[in-house]
Amino acid sequence: xxxxxxxxxxxxxxxxxxxxxxxxxxxxxxxxxxxxxxxxxxxxxxxxxxxxxxxxxxxxxxxxxxxxxxxxxxxxxxxxxxxxxxxxxxxxxxxxxxxxxxxxxxxxxxxxxxxxxxxxxxxxxxxxxxxxxxxxxxxxxxxxxxxxxxxxxxxxxxxxxxxxxxxxxxxxxxxxxxxxxxxxxxxxxxxxxxxxxxxxxxxxxxxxxxxxxxxxxxxxxxxxxxxxxxxxxxxxxxxxxxxxxxxxxxxxxx
Amino acid sequence: xxxxxxxxxxxxxxxxxxxxxxxxxxxxxxxxxxxxxxxxxxxxxxxxxxxxxxxxxxxxxxxxxxxxxxxxxxxxxxxxxxxxxxxxxxxxxxxxxxxxxxxxxxxxxxxxxxxxxxxxxxxxxxxxxxxxxxxxxxxxxxxxxxxxxxxxxxxxxxxxxxxxxxxxxxxxxxxxxxxxxxxxxxxxxxxxxxxxxxxxxxxxxxxxxxxxxxxxxxxxxxxxxxxxxxxxxxxxxxxxxxxxxxxxxxxxxx
Numbered sequence: 067x068x069x070x071x072x073x074x075x076x077x078x079x080x081x082x083x084x085x086x087x088x089x090x091x092x093x094x095x096x097x098x099x100x101x102x103x104x105x106x107x108x109x110x111x112x113x114x115x116x117x118x119x120x121x122x123x124x125x126x127x128x129x130x131x132x133x134x135x136x137x138x139x140x141x142x143x144x145x146x147x148x149x150x151x152x153x154x155x156x157x158x159x160x161x162x163x164x165x166x167x168x169x170x171x172x173x174x175x176x177x178x179x180x181x182x183x184x185x186x187x188x189x190x191x192x193x194x195x196x197x198x199x200x201x202x203x204x205x206x207x208x209x210x211x212x213x214x215x216x217x218x219x220x221x222x223x224x225x226x227x228x229x230x231x232x233x234x235x236x237x238x239x240x241x242x243x244x245x246x247x248x249x250x251x252x253x254x255x256x257x258x259x260x261x262x263x264x265x266x267x268x269x270x271x272x273x274x275x276x277x278x279x280x281x282x283x284x285x286x287x288x289x290x291x292x293x294x295x296x297x298x299x300x301x302x303x304x305x306x307x308x309x310x311x312x313x314x315x316x317x318x319x320x
Numbered sequence: 321x322x323x324x325x326x327x328x329x330x331x332x333x334x335x336x337x338x339x340x341x342x343x344x345x346x347x348x349x350x351x352x353x354x355x356x357x358x359x360x361x362x363x364x365x366x367x368x369x370x371x372x373x374x375x376x377x378x379x380x381x382x383x384x385x386x387x388x389x390x391x392x393x394x395x396x397x398x399x400x401x402x403x404x405x406x407x408x409x410x411x412x413x414x415x416x417x418x419x420x421x422x423x424x425x426x427x428x429x430x431x432x433x434x435x436x437x438x439x440x441x442x443x444x445x446x447x448x449x450x451x452x453x454x455x456x457x458x459x460x461x462x463x464x465x466x467x468x469x470x471x472x473x474x475x476x477x478x479x480x481x482x483x484x485x486x487x488x489x490x491x492x493x494x495x496x497x498x499x500x501x502x503x504x505x506x507x508x509x510x511x512x513x514x515x516x517x518x519x520x521x522x523x524x525x526x527x528x529x530x531x532x533x534x535x536x537x538x539x540x541x542x543x544x545x546x547x548x549x550x551x552x553x554x555x556x557x558x559x560x561x562x563x564x565x566x567x568x569x570x571x572x573x574x
Binding site: 174197 | 331332336338340403404405406409410411412414416425428430431432433434435438439441442445446447449451452454455456461462463466469470473476479554555556558559562564565567568569
């Protein structure tokens with residue numbers, strides 16, 4: 067039995083954002099599993115079978131990939147960005163823990179990638195240049211009260227905040243609620259960066275303020291970075307502004 | 321004047337962890353700047369000039385790179401991991417803000433990479449599978465009281481915590497102090513992952529508990545992930561355990 071499972075991060079989108087290690091795991095796979103739009107980013111290869119699934123079916127997708135690998139196939143499960151950040155790696159671990167004993171002896175490895183917050187931050191300058199956190203605004207798998215508590219704790223302690231899964235058709239109000247919480251704790255002028263499809267054709271980056279953030283359009287493909295009290299905007303003639311958080315923190319400001 | 325500056329993330333270490341975009345920025349540079357050990361990871365190219373500097377000289381290094389680009393050169397400044405996470409991108413933005421006006425019109429771009437926490441997390445399973453934060457334990461540029469406050473806030477709010485710059489010869493006690501703070505707020509059994517040189521030859525990954533963490537050796541090349549109350553260890557016969565944080569949070573536990 068030589069089956070194996072690789073959980074691979076595609077990075078922000080274009081092939082130029084993949085690591086060579088990720089490319090190799092895609093090329094050597096006999097079977098590819100993943101959310102349809104992510105699989106569509108991977109170049110077709112003769113003889114390689116593909117199993118696209120909906121983005122709500124993470125547990126079932128992980129089980130199908132584990133089953134195929136246990137049966138002896140070389141399987142690659144693709145994730146957008148990094149598989150370890152609000153993506154497939156945790157779903158696979160959950161299934162291994164609760165699944166058949168044979169899944170625990172399987173050759174499983176996670177291949178990291180450039181997560182969305184790093185891609186958006188790079189395009190904006192260096193907003194994650196000091197301590198930061200990443201919070202998923204999805205309350206499908208955790209109570210909204212936990213999200214509220216984490217947003218408040220992060221803002222009060224001075225973390226820059228990257229918001230994943232900000233909004234969807236099924237979760238229309240959570241992003242507005244998050245901005246309302248943050249607005250009570252941070253200056254209205256706090257820089258906010260909206261990135262959509264960054265690293266892909268048609269990418270969009272908007273730099274605004276916490277005061278204006280609620281009016282900015284966002285969707286499931288958006289990643290939002292809310293600055294800390296230290297985050298700064300550097301205007302540049304003829305170029306987009308740079309948004310960055312200095313490496314130093316002055317005690318008096320916190 | 322066609323000068324430009326690219327601030328490039330080398331990822332965890334081996335060439336296989338680079339993105340193609342980063343490879344291209346390294347190949348097209350006329351001049352490379354960086355901390356010596358990072359520059360040493362980049363393949364030599366005829367005609368390309370290299371300027372290695374010490375890791376304490378980030379401001380001076382950024383200024384030298386900006387000057388060279390302003391004078392018309394194609395300059396690449398290398399960073400380990402991702403340039404936006406406790407690395408060179410913020411140092412470059414700081415210098416642009418405080419430097420001559422000509423630096424603001426320069427063609428500057430940041431090329432993201434796989435940050436150390438993503439590489440360590442991938443090797444361990446999915447410890448960053450739910451909300452998490454990244455904190456630098458260096459108190460060179462921020463007061464230690466700020467670090468203490470952020471550690472406590474993160475643990476209390478249930479974030480998984482990635483610790484960057486955990487210890488050095490000049491900062492020998494901060495990591496122990498951090499574990500002491502976290503031990504007062506989290507169960508003694510909380511999983512802790514120590515990664516050193518992950519993604520390079522001789523990498524070392526240790527899974528331990530918060531109770532045992534203070535006895536584990538660490539140095540400047542270490543990245544440490546402290547779990548939340550939800551983080552779990554899955555034992556596997558004949559294989560390293562998987563460490564992961566489930567995607568779901570139960571209200572009763574927080």
